[in-house]
Amino acid sequence: MRIGLVGGGFAALRGALETAFEAAGWTGVEILDMPVEVPAGGLERVDVLCPMGSTISGALMDATAPRMIQQFGVGLSGVDLDAAAARGLPVDNVSGAESGNAVAVAEVALLHLLALLRRFEEARANVATSLVGEPSGRTLAGRTVGVLGVGDIGAEVIVRLRAFAAEPVGIGRRPRAETPRAAELLDDAHYHRADDLLAALARCDDLVVACPLTPGTRGIVGTAALEALRPGGHVVNVARGGIVDKDALLAALRTGRLAGAGLDVTWVEPIDTDDPLLAENVAVTPHVGGVTETSYAGIATGFVASVERHLGR
Numbered sequence: 001m002r003i004g005l006v007g008g009g010f011a012a013l014r015g016a017l018e019t020a021f022e023a024a025g026w027t028g029v030e031i032l033d034m035p036v037e038v039p040a041g042g043l044e045r046v047d048v049l050c051p052m053g054s055t056i057s058g059a060l061m062d063a064t065a066p067r068m069i070q071q072f073g074v075g076l077s078g079v080d081l082d083a084a085a086a087r088g089l090p091v092d093n094v095s096g097a098e099s100g101n102a103v104a105v106a107e108v109a110l111l112h113l114l115a116l117l118r119r120f121e122e123a124r125a126n127v128a129t130s131l132v133g134e135p136s137g138r139t140l141a142g143r144t145v146g147v148l149g150v151g152d153i154g155a156e157v158i159v160r161l162r163a164f165a166a167e168p169v170g171i172g173r174r175p176r177a178e179t180p181r182a183a184e185l186l187d188d189a190h191y192h193r194a195d196d197l198l199a200a201l202a203r204c205d206d207l208v209v210a211c212p213l214t215p216g217t218r219g220i221v222g223t224a225a226l227e228a229l230r231p232g233g234h235v236v237n238v239a240r241g242g243i244v245d246k247d248a249l250l251a252a253l254r255t256g257r258l259a260g261a262g263l264d265v266t267w268v269e270p271i272d273t274d275d276p277l278l279a280e281n282v283a284v285t286p287h288v289g290g291v292t293e294t295s296y297a298g299i300a301t302g303f304v305a306s307v308e309r310h311l312g313r
Helices: 012-023 058-064 081-086 101-117 120-128 152-163 180-185 194-201 223-228 246-255 293-311
Strands: 002-006 030-034 048-051 068-070 144-148 167-172 191-193 206-209 233-237 258-263 282-284
Touching (some): 012 030, 012 293, 048 058, 048 293, 058 081, 068 293, 101 120, 101 206, 101 233, 101 282, 144 152, 152 167, 152 180, 167 180, 194 223
Parallel strands (some): 002 030, 002 048, 048 068, 144 167, 144 206, 167 191, 206 233, 258 282
């Protein structure tokens, strides 16, 4: 079995996969690094292609002749699904709820939100200058926080917001009754459909983005959405960069309409160190939401189970 990891980064991923395949009794598994673009000399054939925050094109599929494409995690936005379907390739991911990924990502969402509210970077800087009792922050308790996306990750964010005595407002694509976790966690007064996004945000202090990137969600958090949010709020994105309109976010930060942003995902990864967003009150983590020992072990186990289900041994 040959597994091609596409895109680089995520150093702990290889070890987690090696451990999971060994635990499942596999032998002779090779894990290879693959570039996103096909070089002139071609590429080795693999059985499974795995995108690591990267794209998988039809050209890459043709060059490596995989038998399936398996995401290490949840999102499939980087895979050309039409190209995979045309080639008869199964494409699968690993449930965030079963692997522990959803809990890990939700924790990072709260990390960003709390750091912004308590002005953590300024507090750290004040330690270096021996300044005590500054800056003055704000509590998460009592704030109304919109959660865009009420699947596995969004549901875990809602659970944790409640633990901090914040008031979550879920925003989902389907009716509440058709979304199991939303129906369990929220009443009608705290749930809006995504086509009612502006009305939902008008009642929110902050926004956590936790929905998949699709043609319908690309750029959905744009100028209108950011203007609908209460002034002085924060946006935290733990989903995919493209869901937030970058120019609109920068403009809202520069005018002070938005007080700050926390990003575990960006439009290009890694983010350019000269990106103008970094001159604003923006905290960035390098796509580590799901990167914990617990979640990686769970995801790797699910990855191996999916390969066995689709390809056998």
